[in-house]
Amino acid sequence: MxxxxxxxxxxxxxxxxxxxxxxxxxxxxxxxxxxxLTRPEWRTLAGLGQHGTMTATALGEQSAMHKTKISRAVAELERRRWLTRKPDEKDRRVEHLTLTNAG
Known part of the structure; x- marks a missing residue:
């Protein structure tokens, strides 16, 4: 060699x-x-648990996950009522994600 x-x-x-x-x-x-939970769901919960309310973009930067994985994780966690989404008042394309008490 x-x-x-x-x-x-x-x-x-x-x-x-x-x-x-x-x-x-x-x-x-x-x-x-x-x-x-899947790994993206766990990482989403962990990120929100550690940092509080975040956007999907911020979660992606924090966790190094692709936006499609975050999107699927957020949809499933919202379905399970473990997080909520709140549209940004200034930019309706942005949502603020927050854990619920169950999350």
Whole structure:
């Protein structure tokens, strides 16, 4: 093997990514079994729980989730009455998301 060939398995950022993904997947079994939540739903709840009222855009920046995953998670959590949406008074395209007491 050439000296400048990258060995992915020994590349620290890759190893950290794999470790974080394994921990996340294992933890996802807990909230899926206990509450029937997907990872995007859990991340949405966690973000709102930590930061309070947020927009979907802010959630995406905070959680590094794609907007379609956030949109689906928000729709399901609203259906379950775990969060509410309130349109922005100045820009009707923006909604403020807030956890309910159940959320």
């Amino acid at each position: 050439e000296a400048d060939t990258l060995e992915l398995e020994s590349f620290l950022p890759y190893r950290l990514y794999r470790l974080a993904d394994a921990v996340s997947r294992e933890f996802s079994r807990v909230y899926k079994d206990r509450h029937g």
